[in-house]
Amino acid sequence: MLSKRIIPCLDVREGRLTKGVKFRENVDIGDPVEAARAYYEQGADEIVFYDITASVEGRAILLDVVRKVAETIFIPFSVGGGIGSVEEMRRVILAGAEKVSVNTEAVKNPGIISEGARAFGSQCIVLGMDVKKVSASRQIPSGYEMAIHGGRTFTGLDALQWAIEAERLGAGEICLNSIDADGTKDGYELDLTAMISSHVGIPVIASGGAGKPEHLLDVFTRGKADAALIASMVHYRTHTIPEIKKFLHDRGVKTRMFW
């Protein structure tokens, strides 16, 4: 049976981590390649880079980072943030990323999902979703609304309907971020995750709210997630990946324990 995947997320800007990651002796590392190497060695199942660079120069630096990461780690990794065309996808994939994730770009132009899937296969295309809880209405029957531009703009799009549509268009995976849970460290949004995961046939990566290993246990059981994104809980060394994996393993969640 598949192991539940644990995926550290690194925010990159102009080729540097926006927040340092603390490793041995709690030294702050700003280099995404070194951070990726450290997480790879600690047993990360996959790594996500989210690039918040706007400038053209910054995008070129990103490709250089992707190339170096690909020479350093031998597990899948994905890159997202501002990828708006199949050509940009191609550059990131040829630089060595296994997957690309699209978010705002896919809401504005859903065709990019199907074009990307045709060009590189569905397994390369991750749909990123920023979702906020709202009161259920005729327009938003699930009670969860899609946001774009890093959660700043609301779209009037129902999150569940969008997830189902994206799967139909050829998305291979969904990275589901709860705006309400993000940054709280109070746990993932379990209802949202379980709802989306049980209505699509593609894997769902839960994101937003992880603060302790119990939160991952909850999202893999009640939340029905296939994978979970983690950030500050490992970046600041309040927890480590081996410790989280052991916690899950001891409670009957299948995780990759040997690396």
Add this chain to the structure above:
Amino acid sequence: MIGIVDYRAGNLTSVARALEHLRQPCIMSNDFKSLEKADRIIFPGVGAAGAAMADLRRSGLEVHLKKWVREGRPVLGICLGMQVLFDRSEEDNTLCLGIVPGEVKRFPADLRDKDRPLKIPHMGWNGVRFRANHPVFSGISEEAEFYFVHSYYADLTDETWASGWTDYGIRFCVAVTRGSLVAVQFHPEKSGRPGLTLLANFCRWGGCDAQ
């Protein structure tokens, strides 16, 4: 020198990067004349069987792949590179290379683990039970997991070819070996240290089966 068969089936550079990491010189080519010089062949692939077979026929690689296997040159098929070695594939109803006896089938839509429906593709890390004693799988822990991504699985008609199995709702063959041929369904180049061990073993392997 290792020849990586490049037949436009997905991004194959990750295999080349893993070999560079292992300090193994390699060339990536779709030209059988260049690959002919290689002393061993890696045949990777991501994508659809129909398009892959069409490209192998067009480029003349079909004939040469069969020849290399027949001649006993070590060949490692990976993912789609394993699937197209079979007689045929349900994907695009494709007639394949016919080197390995059996058929590649789509995972049943109602795939389940007890009462829980399973998602397709089979994507992520899963364990593999290897048949003991094959040099290419030596030194790999029984607890090791490998990275998979596929919607079709290999159904052998002759189980003596099988050298590794995985469970995902059903039990299926994920590694075949015979003579100088080894093929795996997972991606060793994306499977961390156990995957690199497998690739390093293949690079050293003389090509004689331990059977």
